[in-house]
Amino acid sequence: MSRRGKRSESLLDELRKRTKVFEGESVEEELSERTPTGIKGFDELIQGGLIRGETYIISGVSGAGKSIFSLEFLYRGASQFNEPGLYVTFEETMQSLLRNGKNFDWNLANLIDKKKLLIADFTLMTLGDTALTLNPEAFNLDGLYVTLETAVKDLGIKRVVLDPVSVLFLQYPNVGVIRRELNIISSMLRKNKCTSIFVTETGNDPTNITRFGVEEYLANGVIVLYWEAEDDKRNRYIEVFKMRGTAHHAGRRRISITNDGVSVIY
Numbered sequence: 001m002s003r004r005g006k007r008s009e010s011l012l013d014e015l016r017k018r019t020k021v022f023e024g025e026s027v028e029e030e031l032s033e034r035t036p037t038g039i040k041g042f043d044e045l046i047q048g049g050l051i052r053g054e055t056y057i058i059s060g061v062s063g064a065g066k067s068i069f070s071l072e073f074l075y076r077g078a079s080q081f082n083e084p085g086l087y088v089t090f091e092e093t094m095q096s097l098l099r100n101g102k103n104f105d106w107n108l109a110n111l112i113d114k115k116k117l118l119i120a121d122f123t124l125m126t127l128g129d130t131a132l133t134l135n136p137e138a139f140n141l142d143g144l145y146v147t148l149e150t151a152v153k154d155l156g157i158k159r160v161v162l163d164p165v166s167v168l169f170l171q172y173p174n175v176g177v178i179r180r181e182l183n184i185i186s187s188m189l190r191k192n193k194c195t196s197i198f199v200t201e202t203g204n205d206p207t208n209i210t211r212f213g214v215e216e217y218l219a220n221g222v223i224v225l226y227w228e229a230e231d232d233k234r235n236r237y238i239e240v241f242k243m244r245g246t247a248h249h250a251g252r253r254r255i256s257i258t259n260d261g262v263s264v265i266y
């Protein structure tokens with residue numbers, strides 16, 4: 001064989017290796033494998049669930065129900081679908097999260113005992129009178145990556161929530177660095193078939209999710225939660241803003257939050 005022939009042969013081999021993305025499974029199967037959120041009425045809107053291994057953004061104003069939705073995603077995953085979950089909280093302390101969880105008819109403590117639900121507290125600490133910093137004991141971006149990788153590889157975590165990633169953008173001036181880090185995290189999670197939700201808190205305009213540009217870079221889908229006041233009650237809504245690979249319902253739907261969690265009502 002001529003030198004040229006050999007080279008193109010090995011190039012071809014190399015190319016084959018590099019293009020074999022989905023080992024052992026058909027691409028079709030891989031792309032369509034879904035994991036139900038378990039949130040009542042929601043999976044029906046998105047062809048049965050989220051695509052396994054993908055990253056989703058949940059965005060909305062304060063009080064919209066982002067944390068409850070995310071916690072329920074992990075709760076249902078662990079209790080109904082045998083998918084252990086990890087909740088990384090950047091803003092609300094673990095105590096507060098668990099206290100709020102007690103308002104629901106969910107036995108979170110039991111799941112925590114069984115290591116089917118893990119909560120990692122990466123909350124901000126007060127530094128002097130004005131500044132806030134991420135707890136340096138627990139946190140730097142490498143620390144976050146290592147925590148997630150360990151959880152996924154050693155503990156078999158299948159669902160991850162980061163709540164809210166917008167805190168990272170406020171903390172670090174270099175938006176590009178955070179975006180890159182989140183991208184690296186998202187790729188690692190995808191490789192390990194771990195479905196994840198990155199929460200972003202928006203200002204008053206709940207559709208203004210482009211603030212940090214995360215969704216266009218790494219999210220497979222964006223779900224927006226919001227509420228509107230009517231007299232003395234809050235009407236709550238969910239909207240699937242975009243979802244790759246999914247024929248989803250367009251437009252907003254009403255949701256309610258009760259002791260049983262989030263439900264899409266109509």
Ligand SMILES: Nc1ncnc2c1ncn2[C@@H]1O[C@H](COP(=O)(O)OP(=O)(O)O)[C@@H](O)[C@H]1O
Pocket residue numbers: 060061062063064065066067068069103104257258259
């Ligand atoms: N057990 C419950 N029943 C009904 N509503 C609840 C319950 N617990 C919390 N809520 C509502 O959920 C909202 C808080 O949701 P949360 O997920 O913390 O919001 P976000 O993370 O978007 O700021 C509150 O406005 C509260 O009214």
Ligand SMILES: [Mg+2]
Pocket residue numbers: 066067068092163
């Ligand atoms: Mg919250």
